[in-house]
Amino acid sequence: MTYHDPGKPKQIDDRNEYHSEKPEGVSSQVETTEEIRVTTPPEISGMGHRMKRKEDPRFLQGKGNYIDDIKLPGMLYMDIVRSPYAHAKILNIDASAALELDGVLAVITGKDLEAHNLHWMPTFQSDTQMVLPTDKVIYYAQEVCAVIATSRYIAADAVELVQVEYEPLEPVIDPFEALEDRVIVREDKEVKTNRTWHWETGDKDATDKVFREAAHVVKQYMYLPRIHVASIETCGMVANYNSSTGKMQLYMTSQAPHAVRTVFALVSGLPEQKIQVISPDIGGGFGGKVPVYPGYVVCAVASLLIGKPVKWIEDRSENLQADSFARDYHINAELAADADGKIVGLRVDTLADNGCTDGQASSSKFPAGLYSICTGAYDLKAAHVSVDSVYTTKPTGGVAYRCSFRVTEAVHMIERMTDILAHDLGIDPAEYRLKNFIRPDQFPYRSPTGWEYDSGNYEAALKKAMDMIGYDDLRGEQAEKRERGELMGIGISSFVEVVGAGPSKDFDILGIKMFDSAEIRIHPTGKALARFGTKSQGQGHETTYAQIIAEELGLPAADIEIEEGDTDTAPYGLGTYASRSTPTAGAAAVMAARKIKAKAKKIAAHLLEVNEDDLEWDVNKWQVKGSPEQAKTIQDIAFAAYTNHPDDVEAGLEATDYYNPPNLTFPFGSYIAVVDIDKGTGVVKVRRFVAIDDCGNIINPLVVEGQIHGGLTQGLAPALYEEIVYDENGTCLTGTLADYLLPTAVESPKWETGHTITPSPHHPIGAKGVGESPTVGAPPAIANAVVDAMWHLGVRHIDIPITPEKVWKALREAGVQD
Amino acid sequence: MITGQFTYFAPTTIEEAIQLLDEHGFEAKILAGGQSLIPAMRFRLSQPGVIIDINGIDGLSGIREEDGNLVIGALTRESMLEGSHLVQSRYPLLADAATVIADPVVRNMATVGGNIAHADPANDHPAVMLAYNAEVTAVGPNGARTIAIDDFFVDFFENAMEDNEILTEIRIPTPASNSGGAYIKLERKVGDYAISAVAVQLTMNGDTCIAARIALTNVNPVPMRAENAERALVGMTVTDDVIETVGEEAGAECDPSPDLRGSIDYKRDITRVLTKRAINLAIERAH
Amino acid sequence: MSKHTVTMTVNGTKYTREIESRLLLVHFIREDLELTGTHIGCDTTNCGACTVLMDGFTVKSCTVFAMTANGKSIETIEGVAQNGALHPLQEGFWEKHGLQCGYCTPGMIMSAKHLLSNNPNPTEDEIRWGLSGNLCRCTGYNKIVEAVQYAAEKMSAEQEQDA
Known part of the structure; x- marks a missing residue:
C-alpha cells in the first residue's frame, strides 16, 4: 500500500471520470413521491408492508443466541492483562504466580506468539497491528x-497475579505534536515518522481561484472528537479447534465473517476450508464489530495450542478503552460565496488522529473514506480537500460509529460552515440552503470532488421538514423569546449520505472487492431458504430480505427463512456496515430471485403447455396473457421443479447472485432541531426534532422508522454527551458507562419522522440504505440550533459534544448571567 | 470484572453482625444495597476479605414518624422513599433527592444508610441530611450512640463511626411550620453523580428567613454545609439581592475538583445558580 | 474460598446450588441455571441489560451477589410468557418494533413490567423516567415507549374485562 510508505507521502485521488460510463438501463432522473409503493397483499408482505419482524419472538423470550450464551463442553476462559501505560517498554513479564493458581492452564505472551509469527496482524487498511507486544506497548489498556x-x-x-515490569516512555497524545516526530510511536516501521499518509482530492488550482474571486469567505476550525460505538453487547469469541479434524470453529461477534475468515487463513496459515466463522446473534455492532481485535486472535491461538474450546468476552471497560474508535478529525474549513451569496467553493485541511495503527475499515483507494462527499447538498464550482493522518499512542481510531466511512465528519463540517456563512450574510439558514441546493434537474450530479450523486430532491425534503415543524412560527417564537432574554435556537441539517460500497472497481477490503451476495433455494413445498454474505446486528435482515424476495417471487415473506453469519453455508460477502446491506446484498436478493423467476417461467410454460412468450408475471404466478385463469403459482412451479420439470431444464429452483453495484447510493434528508438553553447552567434541551429522510424505495416502513430513531439517538449522543477523553499521560478517562455517557430514554427526545421517496435509478428496487443517515445528519442540526440560539451574542461555533460547560463558558464570555 | 474472593456471612441479627465486625475489623465490609461496594469490588478497587451481608436482618428497613422525627431504617431502599406518602407529603427535600439518586433500578437495591455511611461527597443523601440537621444512630459492641450529622463526615470517604459499628437509623427532625426544602441537582444524564447539587431546608416568617441550612453535593472533598451562605440568609428579609448573595457565598465557599463534569469555575458558578433556585423553591414550599 | 448453599425460586422453580460466595446473581442465572436471556452489558450498574425482578422489584443482577438472593424469588425474561402466550409487553415490543438487536430487550421488558405494576397507566414522561435505568443503543427509545403504552392499554382492557 503506497500511502503507508512515508517516502511517498502524496496520494492523489485517481478516480478519473468516476462513473462517466453509465450502466445500461440507468435513467438520469427520477420523480420524488411520498407514497410508499406496495404491490403485494398482506399475506405475501412484499415491499412496503409494515411487517412485524420475523426475528423478534426469540429475542422477546430471552432465546436469542449471543456470543456469551455459547457454551461448549470442556470450554476454557480467557482474560487479558492490559497496560496501565499509553507508551512503555516491557522489561519483563512474570507469570509464575498466575500459573501456580489452581485452574490456570496457560499465560500467553507476545513472545509465545512471535514463535508462530502471530504477534503482528494486518488491519483492514493494510497497516499492521500488534496482537501482543514483544517489546513495547503503544496505547493505554493495550x-x-x-x-x-x-x-x-x-x-x-x-x-491480578501477572507481574509486568514497564519502563514508561513519553506518550504521544496531541496529533499536532505527533507531526513533529519528536517521539516515534511506530518504531517497528522502516521510516521513523508518525506521519502515516497524505491524501487529497478536488482541483486545488480551480479552488484557489474561486476563493480569490469570492465576495465572502468564512473560516472555522472544528474538532470532531474520538467516540466509541458502545453497543450494549461487547465483543467476544468462542474458538473451538478440533485437532483430529483440523477444523477451527470461530464463533465471534463479527459484522464481516467472510472477510475475517480470509484474514485468519492468511495470517495463521490454516487452510481456509478448515476455518468456519460463525457470527451468532449480535447485540449491536455499528461498525465496532468489523475489525479483528487482538483478543480474537489470541483466543483462537489459545484454542489451537491447547486443543480445547476457549471463550473470551470483553468487559465494558476493555471495550471502551481498547478496541476501536471513530472520528478524531481536526478540520480547518473555508467556505466561499459570490456577491449574490451563492456558495462557490470549499477548501478543507484535515488532521486525522488514527491512533496506533491505520485500522479504518474503508477501501484502500480512499484512506480518508468517503470524506470528500463534503460538498454536501450544494452546487459548488470547486472544492479541494486534504487529509493528513498521524500515529499517536492511542488505540485504533477512525474505524466506525454507525457511519459510512467518514461521512459524519464531512456532513458536520459542511452543515456547520453553511450555517456560519448564512448567519454572516444575514440570510435565514433555511432560505440559504434552498438557494444553494443542487436542483432536481441536475441529477445525476457530478460533484467537484468526483462523486456522481445518483438521485436527489433536497428542496422537497427541507420544505417538508419546515412544514412539519412549523418553521416560520418557530422563528416568530424565537424572536419573542429573545426580547425576553430567553435562549432558543433552531438548527437545520440538509445532509447527503453516500453508502453501499462497492462498486468493486473502487472499493475493497485488503484487496477483496466489495460486492455482496444472496443465495435462494426454493423447496418443493414452496418454502424457501435464503442465505446472505451480510450479517444483521439488529437491522432486521431476517424480515427485510424476506420481503424483497416476497416482492420478486410472490412467496409469502413468512415462508422464507433468512440465514446469515455462518461462513460454511452462506455465500461469500463483505458483511454489514456502512449502510451497505440493502444496496448490495438486497440487490443480490433481487437478482437471484429474478434468475429463479426466469427458470420458473420455463417450468410454467411446460406445465401450461404454452410458449414462454405467452406468459406474463402477476404478483406470485406466471399466467397466460389474456387468459389469467390459466396460471401456475410459484408454489406450483416449485413443486414441479422437483417432480415434473421439462427434460431440458435442470431440477431444482435455486439461484445465487454476487452483486457489484454500478455506483454508490446517495440517501439524503433534512433535519430540524429546536433547542432551549438554560442560561444558568448551560444545559441544552432538545425540545423538538423533525427528521425527513429519503432513502429511496422503502422495504419495511416500520424497520426504516426504527433505524432512523436509533440513528438519531446515536446522533444526539456525540452532539451533546459522548466523548472519549485521555489525560496528559494517555490514560483513558472514559472507560466506563458512568463516564462515557450513552443517552437514556430521558435524554433522547421524542423523534418526529417523515419521508420523501426519490428512488435510486441504478438499484434494482430503487432502494438506497438508511441505517446511518440519521447518525450522520443529526449532530449538525443540534449544533446549529445551539449556535443559532447564541449567534446574536457573538457565538459562531461550539465543538461537539456541546456540554453544559461549553455553553456556559460561551454565555459568560458574552456577558450573559443568571 | 470479577470481585476478589472473600468470606461471606449473612447474620440475621444486628448483634451477630456487630460481633462479626468486631472480630474481623477493617478486613470486613458491610454489604447493604451493594450498589457502590460491588462495582468497586468488581474493579478490585476494594478487596475486603470478609463481607457481612446485612440484608437478612429484620427491622433495619422502614420509614416512620416518631417523637418529632422522621425515622428511616438504614436498610430502607431508595425507591421506598419515592413510594412513601409520608416522605412525599412532608419532606419535599428528601422527596426531591429520592428521584435523582442513580436510576430507578439501582434505587430498588441502594439503601439510604449505605448512601450516607459511604461518606462519598458525590452521593446525594449526605447533603440532604446535613440540610435537615439529621442524626445518625450507630450501634456497636457497647450499644447504640447518636451522631449528629454535622459530626458524621470527617474526611474524604470517611465517617465518624468505629470499624465495629453499624449505621442502623437516620433521624430527621420534623420541620417546623412554615418550613420548606428543596434539592436541585445538575447531572450530565440520568444516573450520573451531580456536577453540583444543592440541598436547602429553611423556615420562613413572612418574608424573613428565620432558619436555614444549606448543603452541597460533589463540590467539596467532604460533604459540606455552606455556612457562609446560611449566614447570608438567616435573619434576612429575602429579596432577589439577598438570594444572589447567598448563591455567591455558596459558590465561593465550596472547593470543587476539576474533572469530566467540569472545571472549578463552572462548578462554583452553577453551585451559585442552583443555590438560588433551591432557595426560591424552598421558600415557595414554605408558604 | 468460601462455598455456600443457596436456594432461590426462579420463574416459579426452586433451585438449590453450592456456590462460591462471590458469585454474581447474573452468573448464577446465566451459568448455573443456563437461563441466558438475562444479559451483561457493563460493570457499573449503568446499562441495565442484566435487570431481573427480585421479590417483585427490578434489580441489576450484575450488582447483586447470588447469596443475597438466598430465599428470594427471581423472575427473568424466560418467565414472562405464560403457558406459551406472550405477555402484553412482549406483544407490544413486537407490534411496535420496540427492539432491534434484542440485547437490551429482556432487561427493558423486566423494567417495564415493574413500572406497569406500580403505575398501570403511565404518561410518556413516566415511561421514559421509569426506563431510565436501562440503556438501548438501537431503537432511539420512541418505539420502546410505544410498546409500553401498547401493553398498558392492553393490560388495562384485560383487567376491565376480568372485573
Whole structure:
C-alpha cells in the first residue's frame, strides 16, 4: 500500500471520470413521491408492508443466541492483562504466580506468539497491528498477555497475579505534536515518522481561484472528537479447534465473517476450508464489530495450542478503552460565496488522529473514506480537500460509529460552515440552503470532488421538514423569546449520505472487492431458504430480505427463512456496515430471485403447455396473457421443479447472485432541531426534532422508522454527551458507562419522522440504505440550533459534544448571567 | 470484572453482625444495597476479605414518624422513599433527592444508610441530611450512640463511626411550620453523580428567613454545609439581592475538583445558580 | 474460598446450588441455571441489560451477589410468557418494533413490567423516567415507549374485562 510508505507521502485521488460510463438501463432522473409503493397483499408482505419482524419472538423470550450464551463442553476462559501505560517498554513479564493458581492452564505472551509469527496482524487498511507486544506497548489498556483458565473467575484472579515490569516512555497524545516526530510511536516501521499518509482530492488550482474571486469567505476550525460505538453487547469469541479434524470453529461477534475468515487463513496459515466463522446473534455492532481485535486472535491461538474450546468476552471497560474508535478529525474549513451569496467553493485541511495503527475499515483507494462527499447538498464550482493522518499512542481510531466511512465528519463540517456563512450574510439558514441546493434537474450530479450523486430532491425534503415543524412560527417564537432574554435556537441539517460500497472497481477490503451476495433455494413445498454474505446486528435482515424476495417471487415473506453469519453455508460477502446491506446484498436478493423467476417461467410454460412468450408475471404466478385463469403459482412451479420439470431444464429452483453495484447510493434528508438553553447552567434541551429522510424505495416502513430513531439517538449522543477523553499521560478517562455517557430514554427526545421517496435509478428496487443517515445528519442540526440560539451574542461555533460547560463558558464570555 | 474472593456471612441479627465486625475489623465490609461496594469490588478497587451481608436482618428497613422525627431504617431502599406518602407529603427535600439518586433500578437495591455511611461527597443523601440537621444512630459492641450529622463526615470517604459499628437509623427532625426544602441537582444524564447539587431546608416568617441550612453535593472533598451562605440568609428579609448573595457565598465557599463534569469555575458558578433556585423553591414550599 | 448453599425460586422453580460466595446473581442465572436471556452489558450498574425482578422489584443482577438472593424469588425474561402466550409487553415490543438487536430487550421488558405494576397507566414522561435505568443503543427509545403504552392499554382492557 503506497500511502503507508512515508517516502511517498502524496496520494492523489485517481478516480478519473468516476462513473462517466453509465450502466445500461440507468435513467438520469427520477420523480420524488411520498407514497410508499406496495404491490403485494398482506399475506405475501412484499415491499412496503409494515411487517412485524420475523426475528423478534426469540429475542422477546430471552432465546436469542449471543456470543456469551455459547457454551461448549470442556470450554476454557480467557482474560487479558492490559497496560496501565499509553507508551512503555516491557522489561519483563512474570507469570509464575498466575500459573501456580489452581485452574490456570496457560499465560500467553507476545513472545509465545512471535514463535508462530502471530504477534503482528494486518488491519483492514493494510497497516499492521500488534496482537501482543514483544517489546513495547503503544496505547493505554493495550493487551499485554492473556490468561487461560478453567473458569471466568479464576482467569480474573490470575490476571491480578501477572507481574509486568514497564519502563514508561513519553506518550504521544496531541496529533499536532505527533507531526513533529519528536517521539516515534511506530518504531517497528522502516521510516521513523508518525506521519502515516497524505491524501487529497478536488482541483486545488480551480479552488484557489474561486476563493480569490469570492465576495465572502468564512473560516472555522472544528474538532470532531474520538467516540466509541458502545453497543450494549461487547465483543467476544468462542474458538473451538478440533485437532483430529483440523477444523477451527470461530464463533465471534463479527459484522464481516467472510472477510475475517480470509484474514485468519492468511495470517495463521490454516487452510481456509478448515476455518468456519460463525457470527451468532449480535447485540449491536455499528461498525465496532468489523475489525479483528487482538483478543480474537489470541483466543483462537489459545484454542489451537491447547486443543480445547476457549471463550473470551470483553468487559465494558476493555471495550471502551481498547478496541476501536471513530472520528478524531481536526478540520480547518473555508467556505466561499459570490456577491449574490451563492456558495462557490470549499477548501478543507484535515488532521486525522488514527491512533496506533491505520485500522479504518474503508477501501484502500480512499484512506480518508468517503470524506470528500463534503460538498454536501450544494452546487459548488470547486472544492479541494486534504487529509493528513498521524500515529499517536492511542488505540485504533477512525474505524466506525454507525457511519459510512467518514461521512459524519464531512456532513458536520459542511452543515456547520453553511450555517456560519448564512448567519454572516444575514440570510435565514433555511432560505440559504434552498438557494444553494443542487436542483432536481441536475441529477445525476457530478460533484467537484468526483462523486456522481445518483438521485436527489433536497428542496422537497427541507420544505417538508419546515412544514412539519412549523418553521416560520418557530422563528416568530424565537424572536419573542429573545426580547425576553430567553435562549432558543433552531438548527437545520440538509445532509447527503453516500453508502453501499462497492462498486468493486473502487472499493475493497485488503484487496477483496466489495460486492455482496444472496443465495435462494426454493423447496418443493414452496418454502424457501435464503442465505446472505451480510450479517444483521439488529437491522432486521431476517424480515427485510424476506420481503424483497416476497416482492420478486410472490412467496409469502413468512415462508422464507433468512440465514446469515455462518461462513460454511452462506455465500461469500463483505458483511454489514456502512449502510451497505440493502444496496448490495438486497440487490443480490433481487437478482437471484429474478434468475429463479426466469427458470420458473420455463417450468410454467411446460406445465401450461404454452410458449414462454405467452406468459406474463402477476404478483406470485406466471399466467397466460389474456387468459389469467390459466396460471401456475410459484408454489406450483416449485413443486414441479422437483417432480415434473421439462427434460431440458435442470431440477431444482435455486439461484445465487454476487452483486457489484454500478455506483454508490446517495440517501439524503433534512433535519430540524429546536433547542432551549438554560442560561444558568448551560444545559441544552432538545425540545423538538423533525427528521425527513429519503432513502429511496422503502422495504419495511416500520424497520426504516426504527433505524432512523436509533440513528438519531446515536446522533444526539456525540452532539451533546459522548466523548472519549485521555489525560496528559494517555490514560483513558472514559472507560466506563458512568463516564462515557450513552443517552437514556430521558435524554433522547421524542423523534418526529417523515419521508420523501426519490428512488435510486441504478438499484434494482430503487432502494438506497438508511441505517446511518440519521447518525450522520443529526449532530449538525443540534449544533446549529445551539449556535443559532447564541449567534446574536457573538457565538459562531461550539465543538461537539456541546456540554453544559461549553455553553456556559460561551454565555459568560458574552456577558450573559443568571 | 470479577470481585476478589472473600468470606461471606449473612447474620440475621444486628448483634451477630456487630460481633462479626468486631472480630474481623477493617478486613470486613458491610454489604447493604451493594450498589457502590460491588462495582468497586468488581474493579478490585476494594478487596475486603470478609463481607457481612446485612440484608437478612429484620427491622433495619422502614420509614416512620416518631417523637418529632422522621425515622428511616438504614436498610430502607431508595425507591421506598419515592413510594412513601409520608416522605412525599412532608419532606419535599428528601422527596426531591429520592428521584435523582442513580436510576430507578439501582434505587430498588441502594439503601439510604449505605448512601450516607459511604461518606462519598458525590452521593446525594449526605447533603440532604446535613440540610435537615439529621442524626445518625450507630450501634456497636457497647450499644447504640447518636451522631449528629454535622459530626458524621470527617474526611474524604470517611465517617465518624468505629470499624465495629453499624449505621442502623437516620433521624430527621420534623420541620417546623412554615418550613420548606428543596434539592436541585445538575447531572450530565440520568444516573450520573451531580456536577453540583444543592440541598436547602429553611423556615420562613413572612418574608424573613428565620432558619436555614444549606448543603452541597460533589463540590467539596467532604460533604459540606455552606455556612457562609446560611449566614447570608438567616435573619434576612429575602429579596432577589439577598438570594444572589447567598448563591455567591455558596459558590465561593465550596472547593470543587476539576474533572469530566467540569472545571472549578463552572462548578462554583452553577453551585451559585442552583443555590438560588433551591432557595426560591424552598421558600415557595414554605408558604 | 468460601462455598455456600443457596436456594432461590426462579420463574416459579426452586433451585438449590453450592456456590462460591462471590458469585454474581447474573452468573448464577446465566451459568448455573443456563437461563441466558438475562444479559451483561457493563460493570457499573449503568446499562441495565442484566435487570431481573427480585421479590417483585427490578434489580441489576450484575450488582447483586447470588447469596443475597438466598430465599428470594427471581423472575427473568424466560418467565414472562405464560403457558406459551406472550405477555402484553412482549406483544407490544413486537407490534411496535420496540427492539432491534434484542440485547437490551429482556432487561427493558423486566423494567417495564415493574413500572406497569406500580403505575398501570403511565404518561410518556413516566415511561421514559421509569426506563431510565436501562440503556438501548438501537431503537432511539420512541418505539420502546410505544410498546409500553401498547401493553398498558392492553393490560388495562384485560383487567376491565376480568372485573
